[in-house]
Each structure stands twice: as C-alpha cells, then as structure tokens.
Amino acid sequence: MATTAAAVRAPERRRRPRYTVGGVVFTIVTGLVFLAFAVICAYPFYFLLINSVSANDLSAQGDVRWWPIGFHLQNYLEVFKLPGLPAAAMVSVARTVLGTVATVFASAFLGFMFTQQRMWKRQLWYRLIVITMYFNAGIIPIFLIMKTLGLTNNFWVYILPFVVAPFNIILVKTYVESLPASLQEAAEVDGANVFQIFFRIMLPSMTPILATVAIFSAVTQWNSFQDTLIYVTDQSLYTLQFVLYMYISQAASLALAAQQAGGNIGSVASAATSQTATSIQVTVAVLAVAPILFIYPLFQRFFVKGIMLGAVKG
Template identity: 70%
Template sequence: MTTRTTPATPAATATPPSTLPAGARTAQDPWSRRRRRGPHLQRTRGDLPFEIWNYVGFTIFALVCGYPFYYLIINSVSANDVSALGDVRLWPVGFHLSNYTQVLGLGGLASATLVSVARTVIGTVTTVLASAFLGFMFTQERMWKRALWYRLVIFTMYFNAGLIPVYVTMKSLGLTNSFWVYILPAIVQPFNIILVKTYVESLPQSLQEAAELDGAGAIRIFFSIIFPNITPILATVAIFTAVAQWNSFQDTLLYVTDQKLYPLQYVLYTYINQASSLAAAAQNAQSNLGALASAATSQTPTSIRLTVAVIVVLPILFVYPIFQRFFVKGIMLGAVKG
C-alpha cells in the first residue's frame, strides 16, 4: 500500500518575512531587496565628502554672486564720506537712509516710475500673448504657408534694416514721442516664439485631436487646451520680457524727447551722468533749509550712483521668485531640440 504525500504549498513552507530574525534574512527575501534599493541605503563612503563639497562649493558660489548686490546696499546706507573712500566692505558704517529720501525726492521720479511700471506690465502681457499664439499657430499644419511665415519671423533674429530705416519707419507710423513705441516694436520676439513652439510640440497631440472631434476651432483650442498647459514656458517668456522692458532705455534715447514719457531707467541714467551736479544741488538744498548736512549724510557722486543702482535693481529682483518654480521647467522643455 502506497502512501500519497501531498506537496507542501509555498504558503505553508514560506516563512513570512516579519517572523524571520534580523540576521536570517538573505538576498532571496524580496522585502530586504526592496529596502536595499532605497536611496538612503545606496550611499557609499565617497558620498559624504562629495555632498559636503557640493554644499560648500555652491554656498561659496552663491556668496560670490550675491556679494555685489550686498555691497551696493550696505554702501548706500553707510556714511557717504566713508563709502566715497571705499572703506565699507562687510557691514554698514554710520547707518542712515537719507540717500534714499534725497534721491527719491528728485524731480521726475514719480512719473518715470509710472511709465516704467506701465511699459513693463503692458509689454510683458502683450509679448507673452503674442508669443504663445504665434508659437501655437506655427505648430498647426493647416496654417496657410506656415513654413514661410515661420522662416520670415526667424529671419528677423539675424538681420534688420539698420538704425536709420527703423527710425524712419517709427516716425512714419507716428510712434515717436508716443508711449506705444515701448510696446508695439517689442511684441513679436522670434526667440520667445521658438521656445513656445518647441514646448507646444512636446504636448500630447491627442489633446488637440480630442478638442477637434468635439468641434473646437483653433482659437478655442488655444485658449481652452493649449494656453493652460504651457504655463511654465509662458512664465519663462514673462521673466525675459519683464527684465528687458524694465531695464530698457535705449529706445527712449532714439524715439522720445517728451520728458513725460521718460522711463525710470532713463531718468536714473541721467542722474548717474549728472551725479556730481546733483550732489552739489542736494547739499545746497540742505544748506538753504538752515541745516547744513554733515559729511556723513552729504550727497556725493558715489552715494548717488550706489543709491540709484539699488533703486534700479531691487524691483525687478522681486519678479523672479514669483516665476522661479516655472522657470527651470519651462526653459528646459522649451529649449531648441536638434
């Protein structure tokens, strides 16, 4: 008589991982393998020095990049006679804020600030919208002569008519001594269009195809489907445009003679060029008020230049943190692909 033996099932013979002693787990244990794949268990002896070197190196690099801004600020709030000698290095000496009150009290700054803010906001919005729409349209195969129009736009990146023909064109269009000379010529930017076009091409084509099956046209697809999904690259374009608009004053030199249309950058540019005369005028104004300024608070050409530089830089520095989380993703995905 033969005895039938029933083979043991895996569930009956396998010991649950939780019941195994810590030293008895082998490489065949799937839970041990999963834990060994964790990032915190993959570090080697060489990782710690490498991480320390990274932290130290990038900290030094950040300090080197940030020190010029810090230098401007501490010198603008230090005693003017000391800062004129270049003796302010690490912290303010003779702290005061009279430089800012006197520089901000100079004539024309209020209207110039309004012009700069207006051209930055309006110019950024219009350029972003134009770049987004043109970048989207240049990806549509049904667009008439799409390749031709795209090449004509890119052609303007490398060739232009020259200064005199451009000035004649602006004058013929009535844009000289007009606020719109700051906005209209800068709306179409080929580089921004390339970034947006490349980003749109990286989106799934099924999004647009589904909208077309539902009867949506090009405008509806752009505003309802494409525009909400290209926020990172639009933030990148917005940063580029806002910085360019805020810092620009060359167009004022060429096309504007009306002082009411001077932007802040141009007014401060003239202040820097006239720093010596402005310093003397500020000292005379204080003397006329019966309170002769001390050497620590008397305006000097150096204090004028430092204070103006801080006023110019600080506002645009607050723009980048707003868009920073979109910037890296946008510039990478919108980069030109070979």
C-alpha cells in the first residue's frame, strides 16, 4: 500500500510547476507594470476626491496632492443646494434606466433576428444598420429631423436615437451565432415560434453579452450632455451632466455668490470652507463620475466573457 501511495504521489510532485529565476523576475516586473498602470488610471479620480474634501483655500492653491488636508464635507452640502440639480439628477436617472432597457432589448432582439434565415431581406436590413456606423448626416440635418418628428424639447429625444445601436447589435449577433444551433432546433421541433424561442431560449442565454451592452449603454446615457445642448431649451428637461457642465463653466461666479451668501468670510474657519472655483469644479466632477464607478463593478464579472464571446466567432 505504501508503495502504491508513493507511486501515486510521484506524478503529482512531477506535475508541480518549477519556478525559475527568469520566471519569478518576469512575474514581479509584470505585476509592477500593471500596478503602475492601475495607479495612473486611479489617481485622477483620487485627486478629485481628496481635493473635494480638503480645505478649499489649499486646494485652490494646488497644495493638495496625495492626501486630504483640512477634511470637511461642506462642498457637497453646498453643491447639493445648487438650483436645478435634483430635477436634473432625476432626468439623468430616468434617461439612463429607460434608455439602457430599450437599447438592451432592441440589441438583443435585432441581433437574434439577424441570425434567422427566415427573416425577410435579412442581409439588406443588416447592411443598412451597419452602414450608419460609417456615415453621418451631420448635426444640422439631424436637428431638422428631430424637430420635424417633434422630439425637440421632448424627453424621448434622450431615448429613441439610442435604441438602435449598430455596434451593440453586431456584438449580440456574433454572440448568438456562437451558441449551439441545437438549442433553437430543439425548440422548433417542439413547435415553438420565433418569439417563444427568443424569450424562453435565447434571451436567458444572452446574459453575458447583454450585461456588456448594458454597461456601454448606461455609460453613454449617463455621460451624454451634447443632445441636451442641441435639442433642449426647457430647463425642466436638463440632464445632470448638462447642469454640471454649466456649473463647471460658471464655477468662478458661483463661488463668488456662495462666498457672498456665507458671510464672515474673513474668519479662519470660513477661509477653509468658503467656496472657490476649484472646489466647485472638483466636487461637481466627483458627483458626475461616482454613479458609474459604483455601477460598473456589478457588471464587471459579465463584461470580459460577453465582450470576448461577442467579438470572436467560433
């Protein structure tokens, strides 16, 4: 028995990886390089955060670089008091949620349908959608179309133009083609129609690629402000990003107004917390970025699998 156990353990010992000096050095250097890239990517967000909670007079002078100095949260309390911010936040949340749901569903359905041989003029419709990735009519023609359709000063101008996204449709189509054809064939043998196959068979199998599409769509919807600038003049439809953009461009005048409203600016305590252009800019930037930073990790585990399977066929 002892001989047999030793014989079984011998191959296990031989299969253990042998560490060489070159391999260890390569692993350490690679880890340090990736760590450096991670720090480079994370530091701008960290810089915004520490400056938003540091003494405003020091942050305005550029003295806050590595850790907070004179910690306080007054900047966030003041920024939340800016007029129009809560309503704009609700508009942004609504457009992000509705726009993401609409885009994900349209991308899933069209990506699935473009894999169906029975679809009438399938190749023609697919090429017409893909060609829009390369040709654009321009801002003025698009604005005239939106105005003709009654979408200017309309909440749906944030949703409808983003529903059909060619890149997302290509990802979903390629992903569906990578799934076993036997799934659909078995459902067809059982008498399922196209909609039953899509909702009951294919849609539950698309979770990784749909999570990827959801990330792309949510980030696009949340960060978009140019459509507000072009199509919307009704202040009740302003998005958070557009309002923050205006506040950043008007940071100096807003800081002066906040200081005048605060009173007793000459004291030491108020000098550290009185609003400056820099304090408003960094605080507004943190508020704009924070939601995406919290949401992205929830979908990260689907992201790599979805983007890889949706980008490579076979």
